[in-house]
Amino acid sequence: GQQLNQSPQSMFIQEGEDVSMNCTSSSIFNTWLWYKQDPGEGPVLLIALYKAGELTSNGRLTAQFGITRKDSFLNISASIPSDVGIYFCAGPPLGNDMRFGAGTRLTVKP
Amino acid sequence: EAQVTQNPRYLITVTGKKLTVTCSQNMNHEYMSWYRQDPGLGLRQIYYSMNVEVTDKGDVPEGYKVSRKEKRNFPLILESPSPNQTSLYFCASSAGSHNEQFFGPGTRLTVL
Numbered sequence: 001g002q003q004l005n006q007s008p009q010s011m012f013i014q015e016g017e018d019v020s021m022n023c024t025s026s027s028i029f030n031t032w033l034w035y036k037q038d039p040g041e042g043p044v045l046l047i048a049l050y051k052a053g054e055l056t057s058n059g060r061l062t063a064q065f066g067i068t069r070k071d072s073f074l075n076i077s078a079s080i081p082s083d084v085g086i087y088f089c090a091g092p093p094l095g096n097d098m099r100f101g102a103g104t105r106l107t108v109k110p
Numbered sequence: 111e112a113q114v115t116q117n118p119r120y121l122i123t124v125t126g127k128k129l130t131v132t133c134s135q136n137m138n139h140e141y142m143s144w145y146r147q148d149p150g151l152g153l154r155q156i157y158y159s160m161n162v163e164v165t166d167k168g169d170v171p172e173g174y175k176v177s178r179k180e181k182r183n184f185p186l187i188l189e190s191p192s193p194n195q196t197s198l199y200f201c202a203s204s205a206g207s208h209n210e211q212f213f214g215p216g217t218r219l220t221v222l
Contacts, residue, residue, distance in 0.1 A: 006152075009150070030208075031208060033210060040215075040216075041215055041216065042114075042200050042202075042213030042214050042215050042216050043153075043200070043213050044213070045210050045211075045212075048210060088152065088153065090211075092207065092208045097155070097158065097207045097208075098143075098155075098207060098208065098211065100145075100152050100153040101152055102150060102151060102152035103152050103153075
């Protein structure tokens with residue numbers, strides 16, 4: 001019930017393409033966070049969402065807090081080689097501590 | 111600069127030889143946590159601490175110990191490491207359990 005199901009597990013795309021990934025759960029969330037992990041480093045926060053329906057952008061990245069409060073989406077537009085890495089969704093299910101998705105490994109071919 | 115530091119960054123050891131991975135944060139955060147990252151499994155929480163002298167088990171605590179004697183430090187102790195503890199370990203800190211977590215650079219541990 002507290003699991004975060006993140007998909008896809010991996011993506012191989014061409015530079016310039018758009019990317020979409022998502023996280024779903026059977027639990028309700030009040031906060032959704034999206035992190036990126038560059039190779040050899042720790043995850044870094046990209047976007048934080050605090051309200052159902054919220055749509056937030058950070059440069060070429062856009063994330064949405066699903067209306068049902070059980071899912072979230074991250075889109076990357078016009079991908080570039082430095083977008084390579086692992087993207088994690090995270091959030092605290094109601095009444096519980098932070099949970100992380102399994103990650104989406106993104107590879108961008110120049 | 112606000113940061114979480116971990117040491118060592120890389121460690122190769124043998125089964126049964128006790129080791130400690132240190133973690134320190136300079137943001138005066140109350141909440142600290144240890145995760146291990148394994149391929150296909152994402153980040154799994156080992157132990158966490160809500161404040162000084164308050165620690166609790168995460169999802170995969172077996173074979174690990176922690177202590178929180180001071181607010182800034184949260185060492186991870188492996189009393190008798192085994193090969194299944196070969197992994198990439200991350201320390202993280204945050205203002206509270208529901209807040210954005212700041213991660214250290216990771217410690218890659220290999221147990222032979």
